[in-house]
Amino acid sequence: MTQDAFDAIVVGSGATGGIAAKELTERGLKVLVLEAGGPLPEEKFELAAKAQFAAIGSWARIKAGLSGQHKQALTSFYSPEKAFLFVNDNEHPYESPEDFYLWLRGKQVGGRFLAWGRVALRMSDYTFKFKSHEGAGFDWPIGYADLAPWYERVERFLGIVGNDDGIDYCPSGAYVRPAGLSQAEQKFKAAVEGRFSDAKVMAWRYVRKEATPADAQRHRTTTPLQAAAATGNLTLRAHSPVERVNTDARTGRATGVTYIDKATGQRHEVRANVVMLCASTIESIRLLLNSKAERHPHGLGNSSGLVGRYFMDQMLTLGFGTAPGFKGGELVDGTSPADNHGGIYVPRFRQLKKPGELGYAGGFNLQGIVGRPMLPAHLDSVFGLTGHGEILPHVDNRVQLAARRDRLGVPIPSVSVRLRDNDLKLLRDQVQVQKEVMKAAGLQADFLISPLGISSDGPFMPSAKWYERLMFRLAYKRSVAVGGAIHECGGARMGDDPKTSVLNAHNQVWDAPNVFVTDSSCFVTNGTCGPTLTTMALTARACGYIASEYGHSPALSA
Numbered sequence: 001m002t003q004d005a006f007d008a009i010v011v012g013s014g015a016t017g018g019i020a021a022k023e024l025t026e027r028g029l030k031v032l033v034l035e036a037g038g039p040l041p042e043e044k045f046e047l048a049a050k051a052q053f054a055a056i057g058s059w060a061r062i063k064a065g066l067s068g069q070h071k072q073a074l075t076s077f078y079s080p081e082k083a084f085l086f087v088n089d090n091e092h093p094y095e096s097p098e099d100f101y102l103w104l105r106g107k108q109v110g111g112r113f114l115a116w117g118r119v120a121l122r123m124s125d126y127t128f129k130f131k132s133h134e135g136a137g138f139d140w141p142i143g144y145a146d147l148a149p150w151y152e153r154v155e156r157f158l159g160i161v162g163n164d165d166g167i168d169y170c171p172s173g174a175y176v177r178p179a180g181l182s183q184a185e186q187k188f189k190a191a192v193e194g195r196f197s198d199a200k201v202m203a204w205r206y207v208r209k210e211a212t213p214a215d216a217q218r219h220r221t222t223t224p225l226q227a228a229a230a231t232g233n234l235t236l237r238a239h240s241p242v243e244r245v246n247t248d249a250r251t252g253r254a255t256g257v258t259y260i261d262k263a264t265g266q267r268h269e270v271r272a273n274v275v276m277l278c279a280s281t282i283e284s285i286r287l288l289l290n291s292k293a294e295r296h297p298h299g300l301g302n303s304s305g306l307v308g309r310y311f312m313d314q315m316l317t318l319g320f321g322t323a324p325g326f327k328g329g330e331l332v333d334g335t336s337p338a339d340n341h342g343g344i345y346v347p348r349f350r351q352l353k354k355p356g357e358l359g360y361a362g363g364f365n366l367q368g369i370v371g372r373p374m375l376p377a378h379l380d381s382v383f384g385l386t387g388h389g390e391i392l393p394h395v396d397n398r399v400q401l402a403a404r405r406d407r408l409g410v411p412i413p414s415v416s417v418r419l420r421d422n423d424l425k426l427l428r429d430q431v432q433v434q435k436e437v438m439k440a441a442g443l444q445a446d447f448l449i450s451p452l453g454i455s456s457d458g459p460f461m462p463s464a465k466w467y468e469r470l471m472f473r474l475a476y477k478r479s480v481a482v483g484g485a486i487h488e489c490g491g492a493r494m495g496d497d498p499k500t501s502v503l504n505a506h507n508q509v510w511d512a513p514n515v516f517v518t519d520s521s522c523f524v525t526n527g528t529c530g531p532t533l534t535t536m537a538l539t540a541r542a543c544g545y546i547a548s549e550y551g552h553s554p555a556l557s558a
Contacts, residue, residue, distance in 0.1 A: 014111020018224030037107030162205030184371025
């Protein structure tokens with residue numbers, strides 16, 4: 001065992017880990033970031049960017065399964081050129097002993113931030129005060145006003161393209177330039193808003209796509225990590241998965257972590273005054289549960305017995321087909337011609353004014369692209385429309401440690417999530433509304449898939465080979481299984497009471513207040529939009545608190 005000391009240790013280098021490193025180093029703290037994976041070369045991203053669009057890619061997915069990515073290849077955007085962004089399932093196993101859970105993940109410097117679709121949306125008090133609004137679930141210990149300045153801080157750093165759409169349940173932010181819609185998307189907007197009076201169709205709000213800085217060409221580095229490195233206060237150790245958080249036998253506070261050198265298998269202990277877990281939802285839960293000690297016999301932060309419980313995700317529905325009459329790329333408002341990354345977003349609109357009127361709590365969004373330049377010019381343009389539906393927090397939806405261990409000797413996660421009555425009612429409405437939306441917009445659906453089944457407007461996947469249609473029918477349910485949305489959250493939830501939560505309102509572990517958990521495991525409810533911007537804002541907020549408590553500098557105003 002070797003020892004060295006830092007002001008703070010950050011576990012994970014993805015969206016939250018990168019922001020944690022940036023915020024803490026800029027405040028003068030000496031920070032060690034430990035990342036389980038290694039750096040990725042820029043050349044692989046260049047090859048992925050040049051890859052031809054493939055709607056199904058059945059043979060590529062079969063080959064991926066044979067090479068060890070039998071679960072990762074189930075995601076809708078998988079292709080051989082993007083395989084490097086996903087783990088090998090044989091090397092990184094997990095269990096889902098009840099209903100199949102699809103855990104899509106990457107282990108590399110930059111984490112899943114490198115594969116993020118970059119849609120950056122704020123959550124509102126419809127999520128933070130869910131129980132107050134819906135009469136079900138739970139309220140967060142914070143509200144939108146607590147997080148708003150930190151949303152803005154992160155948005156200004158990343159550079160977000162978007163518009164102020166004037167939608168109170170989808171709050172606007174700070175944008176560097178407007179976002180545009182294709183002609184097909186403008187037609188979609190008019191049709192959907194005409195069909196559903198409460199619906200609002202807006203352009204994506206997304207992180208701008210700029211040229212990679214010259215100093216990051218050889219090994220891609222995310223902008224938060226670049227900012228942290230520029231301070232001179234960052235130490236980054238790749239290929240260093242963390243095994244446990246170490247704690248003091250007398251106080252119960254964290255003293256540091258033990259990590260494993262993947263090349264040698266040797267364990268190393270590093271010490272710090274503060275530990276931040278940003279390892280991703282399931283990995284952070286696994287780390288807490290594996291950090292047993294005399295003061296923490298059931299795992300770190302688990303005196304309430306709630307670590308791993310109230311785990312959530314979102315229910316995925318996916319429609320795909322053609323947009324007749326459009327060839328793609330017709331951005332008539334011309335707002336972002338150099339970065340044609342946008343699309344359409346329909347924030348949750350069902351039963352917002354009258355919660356529960358449809359017989360369930362919560363809601364769903366719709367998101368996708370219509371008429372974007374993805375195919376050769378001689379082909380009709382395509383559309384892709386996904387839905388993300390809330391799963392209510394339930395005590396028996398949980399992550400535990402399995403008896404089986406991975407190649408490094410660490411217990412693997414066991415994930416149990418089952419759709420309950422409320423979830424199924426919501427999902428049925430989500431599927432029906434998505435069908436009506438596609439029909440109203442004049443889209444020709446090759447298929448609409450969900451955990452409930454498969455449907456199409458006409459011939460099923462008419463351009464596909466018969467064997468592709470067969471393989472698709474055999475495998476599609478796993479692609480839209482819980483987990484397919486890649487929005488897993490909960491399991492170490494925030495709260496006002498240590499008996500009913502794992503973390504306090506500043507993301508501190510109640511049982512070890514110098515440990516902070518700021519990835520999506522801290523979520524109390526999951527909302528309908530993606531969690532990434534919210535986790536980054538929560539991380540920035542927690543880092544401001546750490547700096548003020550630690551004494552290096554006062555918490556910076558956002």
